[in-house]
Amino acid sequence: MNMEQSPWDPEDVEIDLDHEGGLSADAEVLLPALEPRALYKRLVAARLLDHRLSRLGLPMWAPSAGEESVSVAVAMLLGQGEWVYPGNRDLAIAPILGMDLDELARQVLGLADAHGPALYNGRAGAVAATDLGVAHVPESLGSHLAMAAGQAQAYKLDHHERASVALFGEGVTTSGLFHETVAMAVSGDLPLVMICKTQLWPEGAPAEAGLLGDSVGERMRACGLWTRRVDGADFFGVYRALQQGFARAREGRGPAFVEVVVTPLYNPDVPAHRDPVERLRRYLDRAGHWTPAVEEALEQELLGQLDRAFDYARGQAS
Amino acid sequence: MSGAEPHANSTSTGPLRRLGDEIAALLREDPRRVVVGEDVADGGLLGLTRACRDDEALAARLLGAPLTPAATVLHAAGLAMAGRRPLVILPSATALLEGLAGLRELARLSGSAGGERSGAVVIIAPTGPGFGLGGDGAASPEELLTALPGLRVVSLGDVRESVALLRAVADFDAGEQPTLLLLPRSLMVAEVKQGSFAGSLGRSLGEARFARHGQQATVYAWGATVELALAAAEASGLDVSVIDIGGLSPLDVDTLTAAACTGKLVIAHPGERSPIAAEVAALLADRAILHLDAPIRRVGGAAGPLAYTEEGRALPSVDALVAAIREVVNY
Numbered sequence: 001m002n003m004e005q006s007p008w009d010p011e012d013v014e015i016d017l018d019h020e021g022g023l024s025a026d027a028e029v030l031l032p033a034l035e036p037r038a039l040y041k042r043l044v045a046a047r048l049l050d051h052r053l054s055r056l057g058l059p060m061w062a063p064s065a066g067e068e069s070v071s072v073a074v075a076m077l078l079g080q081g082e083w084v085y086p087g088n089r090d091l092a093i094a095p096i097l098g099m100d101l102d103e104l105a106r107q108v109l110g111l112a113d114a115h116g117p118a119l120y121n122g123r124a125g126a127v128a129a130t131d132l133g134v135a136h137v138p139e140s141l142g143s144h145l146a147m148a149a150g151q152a153q154a155y156k157l158d159h160h161e162r163a164s165v166a167l168f169g170e171g172v173t174t175s176g177l178f179h180e181t182v183a184m185a186v187s188g189d190l191p192l193v194m195i196c197k198t199q200l201w202p203e204g205a206p207a208e209a210g211l212l213g214d215s216v217g218e219r220m221r222a223c224g225l226w227t228r229r230v231d232g233a234d235f236f237g238v239y240r241a242l243q244q245g246f247a248r249a250r251e252g253r254g255p256a257f258v259e260v261v262v263t264p265l266y267n268p269d270v271p272a273h274r275d276p277v278e279r280l281r282r283y284l285d286r287a288g289h290w291t292p293a294v295e296e297a298l299e300q301e302l303l304g305q306l307d308r309a310f311d312y313a314r315g316q317a318s
Numbered sequence: 319m320s321g322a323e324p325h326a327n328s329t330s331t332g333p334l335r336r337l338g339d340e341i342a343a344l345l346r347e348d349p350r351r352v353v354v355g356e357d358v359a360d361g362g363l364l365g366l367t368r369a370c371r372d373d374e375a376l377a378a379r380l381l382g383a384p385l386t387p388a389a390t391v392l393h394a395a396g397l398a399m400a401g402r403r404p405l406v407i408l409p410s411a412t413a414l415l416e417g418l419a420g421l422r423e424l425a426r427l428s429g430s431a432g433g434e435r436s437g438a439v440v441i442i443a444p445t446g447p448g449f450g451l452g453g454d455g456a457a458s459p460e461e462l463l464t465a466l467p468g469l470r471v472v473s474l475g476d477v478r479e480s481v482a483l484l485r486a487v488a489d490f491d492a493g494e495q496p497t498l499l500l501l502p503r504s505l506m507v508a509e510v511k512q513g514s515f516a517g518s519l520g521r522s523l524g525e526a527r528f529a530r531h532g533q534q535a536t537v538y539a540w541g542a543t544v545e546l547a548l549a550a551a552e553a554s555g556l557d558v559s560v561i562d563i564g565g566l567s568p569l570d571v572d573t574l575t576a577a578a579c580t581g582k583l584v585i586a587h588p589g590e591r592s593p594i595a596a597e598v599a600a601l602l603a604d605r606a607i608l609h610l611d612a613p614i615r616r617v618g619g620a621a622g623p624l625a626y627t628e629e630g631r632a633l634p635s636v637d638a639l640v641a642a643i644r645e646v647v648n649y
Contacts, residue, residue: 083399083400116432117432119431119432120429120430120431121430121431122430128430128431128432130431130434130435135399135431135435136430136431138423138426138430140419140422140423141419142419143388143392143419143420143423145389146386146388146389146392146393146395146396146420147392147393147395147396147399147423148396149389149392149393149396150392150393150394150395150396150397150398150399150400151396151397151399151400152396153381153393153396153397153400154396154397154400154401154402155400157352157378157379157402164396176388176419177388177389177392177419177420180384180386180387180388180389180390181386181389183384183385183386183389184383184384184386184389184390184393187382187383187384188381188383
């Protein structure tokens with residue numbers, strides 16, 4: 001296996017889907033329950049949604065290309081009655097859970113129509129869905145983490161075998177609310193799954209990155225949290241770590257902290273294997289399940305759905 | 319955060335003891351209710367959860383929190399969104415300034431995501447001087463907290479109403495909305511005669527109350543200043559109304575306006591400057607302009623922080639209030 005390390009590849013993480021699309025024995029076990037072609041469609045849908053939204057000119061829009069494994073895995077693992085408290089790069093969770101694309105477009109565009117007034121969902125472009133367990137995205141840093149912990153507390157009080165999930169980027173980990181939430185989750189032994197997306201900085205990290213040491217996961221382990229560090233380009237690695245985190249929380253074994261190393265794909269120097277969509281495509285290609293024609297048809301279908309939804313939402317706006 | 323327990327194990331007529339019994343009753347009545355706060359599992363800094371702690375059936379719903387000022391409030395928000403009815407007990411209302419990010423987000427819930435998830439959280443906090451703490455323990459942060467849209471703020475103005483006010487707040491009599499109940503420390507150390515606690519408010523939550531009826535002037539006050547206003551009205555020898563504003567956000571505009579018919583208005587407030595008093599003055603200047611026969615006078619206390627030995631200066635003096643009453647009456 002030719003595994004050339006790039007400066008964007010995290011070290012010391014277990015790899016389930018390698019650079020060339022080869023699958024580990026542990027991940028093989030997950031198949032065929034995780035149907036790889038359906039999985040690929042979800043990752044592509046998340047990517048295209050991000051591309052589509054990047055063109056809208058939303059204020060303070062944060063692109064999320066390269067982070068799709070997290071959104072897709074969370075949406076697949078979230079159980080009945082469980083709530084997810086997304087960050088501002090996790091928009092794909094709601095549609096994967098089944099949110100109607102017309103409603104998604106209406107909320108993203110902040111439009112008032114016959115279905116109701118323009119919704120404030122925190123961050124511009126955020127969506128929320130009570131029926132699906134998707135919370136809004138508060139503007140104040142780290143607020144959603146503490147609310148997710150409160151939700152987890154409620155599950156614990158009710159003896160529900162459920163987990164509450166919060167997603168955020170490493171930048172939030174310097175905030176007071178992040179530390180307060182960790183203290184709350186650890187002291188209350190709450191069924192909370194914290195998912196932190198971090199990135200490596202081959203050319204040096206800016207102060208805003210919130211870097212304190214090599215790994216936030218390491219820091220959190222010192223706080224007494226069960227932690228895992230995984231590669232965001234490896235969907236199966238992300239899925240398996242989150243699956244363990246969810247299982248622990250649901251079984252009453254306390255909070256979990258999963259650090260997912262993602263790579264923003266806008267840098268042209270980033271090698272293709274850092275892209276979670278491309279990596280799964282390589283797997284499908286090796287298995288004989290991928291052709292350019294299949295890809296073309298898939299993208300046309302998904303983009304058509306998105307365009308129809310956004311056109312429809314604009315047409316309905318009052 | 320700072321806190322102290324005045325008169326530990328004081329007589330059974332102390333309001334904190336009665337409030338603690340009421341909190342236990344509230345938890346017994348509605349299994350959705352939980353208490354969140356530092357030390358609450360051990361009775362709480364004010365002793366407000368002792369009765370709950372001593373009842374095995376309730377103890378599991380006392381959720382002790384570490385020193386997490388913002389997360390404590392948001393933890394309660396998460397519990398409320400999941401269908402619980404949290405009562406957050408704080409050692410001091412000034413803790414909300416440390417946790418302002420959380421309080422602001424809680425207050426915004428009804429305006430977020432279509433308001434589908436409830437922010438039915440009650441926050442109970444002592445405010446103003448009275449425990450001899452000075453500093454934060456003498457400050458009245460309601461001046462800042464009433465500026466948050468979505469947060470209901472009510473202040474206790476008569477210790478005999480403490481239990482009834484807690485119940486009205488916890489029952490969300492005026493609608494399910496995050497509500498801050500301010501308990502003036504000076505009232506919490508008062509001794510109350512057996513049987514004199516009111517069973518119910520006898521008015522809507524947040525409604526202003528005539529504490530004294532008079533024709534020559536009206537003094538508006540809230541919290542600990544109500545007693546001072548009553549004392550000043552008495553000492554002035556004039557026929558003076560005293561209004562307990564009660565609901566600080568939203569204000570009971572109708573009652574406040576109606577009480578302005580004397581045309582001679584004084585507003586008593588804690589601290590040196592008061593956005594609440596300024597708002598009331600502007601409101602009355604707008605709504606009651608045809609009644610006004612004198613400038614609206616505001617009378618405050620000293621700006622903080624104050625040494626614990628001088629914490630009483632945070633409130634206006636009775637003498638200053640009497641002078642203001644005479645001034646507007648003789649204008």
